[in-house]
Amino acid sequence: LIDKKEEIxxxxxxxxxxAVSYRILADEHLRSIVNYAYRLLxxxxxxxxxxxxxxxxxxxxxxxxxxxxxxxxxxHRVAHNLCIDRLRQHREQVAEQVERVRATDRxxxxxxxxxxxxxxxxxxxxLPERQRAAIGLVHYQGLSNIEAAQVMDVxxxxxxxxxxxxxxxxxxxxxxxxxxxxxxxxx
Amino acid sequence: MKDKLGKTLDLDRFRTIVDAFGADPSRWxxxxxxAALFFLANSVEAxxxxxxxxxxxxxxxxxxxxQPSPELERIVAAIPERPRSASNRTELDNWxxxxxxxxxxxxxxxxxxxxxxGIITGAATAEPMSxxxxxxxxxxxxxxxFVSELDQELSP
Numbered sequence: 001l002i003d004k005k006e007e008i009x010x011x012x013x014x015x016x017x018x019a020v021s022y023r024i025l026a027d028e029h030l031r032s033i034v035n036y037a038y039r040l041l042x043x044x045x046x047x048x049x050x051x052x053x054x055x056x057x058x059x060x061x062x063x064x065x066x067x068x069x070x071x072x073x074x075x076h077r078v079a080h081n082l083c084i085d086r087l088r089q090h091r092e093q094v095a096e097q098v099e100r101v102r103a104t105d106r107x108x109x110x111x112x113x114x115x116x117x118x119x120x121x122x123x124x125x126x127l128p129e130r131q132r133a134a135i136g137l138v139h140y141q142g143l144s145n146i147e148a149a150q151v152m153d154v155x156x157x158x159x160x161x162x163x164x165x166x167x168x169x170x171x172x173x174x175x176x177x178x179x180x181x182x183x184x185x186x187x
Numbered sequence: 188m189k190d191k192l193g194k195t196l197d198l199d200r201f202r203t204i205v206d207a208f209g210a211d212p213s214r215w216x217x218x219x220x221x222a223a224l225f226f227l228a229n230s231v232e233a234x235x236x237x238x239x240x241x242x243x244x245x246x247x248x249x250x251x252x253x254q255p256s257p258e259l260e261r262i263v264a265a266i267p268e269r270p271r272s273a274s275n276r277t278e279l280d281n282w283x284x285x286x287x288x289x290x291x292x293x294x295x296x297x298x299x300x301x302x303x304x305g306i307i308t309g310a311a312t313a314e315p316m317s318x319x320x321x322x323x324x325x326x327x328x329x330x331x332x333f334v335s336e337l338d339q340e341l342s343p
Binding site for chain 1: 203206207208209213214216217240242243244246247249250251252253254255256258259260262263264266267268
């Protein structure tokens with residue numbers, strides 16, 4: 001893991017055009033950014049497009065980064081904004097996808113046909129995008145409440161509310177269904 | 188209930204924290220973590236809330252992490268090797284993504300510049316029109332306008 005002091009030095013070098021420093025930082029953060037984009041877009045190809053664009057910005061806009069925030073927060077913010085733009089472009093398509101998940105939202109059919117991981121991904125995809133982003137940042141990416149709020153440009157209280165609503169919906173669609181279906185769910 | 192630092196936390200706040208951030212204390216807000224852990228250690232109800240949240244955490248953790256494809260890793264690593272023009276184009280693309288209807292704005296901008304340039308060029312090259320009150324000039328001008336009628340009247 002790169003500590004804060006090293007991160008600042010590497011970013012200064014990236015700003016001066018040092019490709020080696022850039023690659024060290026890209027290696028450190030690429031996987032995390034791909035996974036965050038995937039949580040939001042639920043499409044691997046699009047998630048990789050977003051990651052590519054995010055790291056292009058790291059290379060071309062390194063001097064825009066302010067050392068007060070962690071680089072991880074800055075990269076997540078760039079990726080988040082790119083994902084939201086992408087979702088807006090494809091809003092109708094996403095709405096159809098959510099509707100498809102809801103239409104098949106019956107425990108027995110889902111449990112019988114889907115692997116658990118896919119089921120969880122579908123439940124995540126059915127969340128409103130801001131709730132999905134909040135869960136992605138805090139649960140999967142490990143950002144603090146303050147960092148996640150910065151990425152999403154909301155207050156810490158608003159983030160907490162988004163998280164609680166998201167987890168409430170996920171609990172209803174995942175845990176409660178599991179309790180209804182018992183062992184069948186794990187197959 | 189107060190922790191060793193004297194911070195207080197009640198059951199409602201504890202439930203709100205766990206409902207939002209889940210069962211793992213590493214995700215709890217840093218400013219309240221110690222008080223929440225102290226509360227958890229001393230409350231059976233708090234333990235039940237955490238157990239319930241842990242069920243959902245376990246489900247969410249069943250989703251595997253994606254590994255970036257080798258192609259993506261290669262492309263990202265090669266970004267510094269791109270020609271300078273590619274970076275410039277990206278900055279233009281960035282501007283376009285930040286401005287709604289950017290392509291329409293571009294067209295309108297080009298048309299406006301063309302009109303402004305035309306006006307400036309015209310103003311710079313045209314000779315100023317002189318207005319004269321000299322009667323001879325006016326008569327010459329009038330004679331040109333009415334010459335055909337005069338010719339007809341004077342003709343035999």
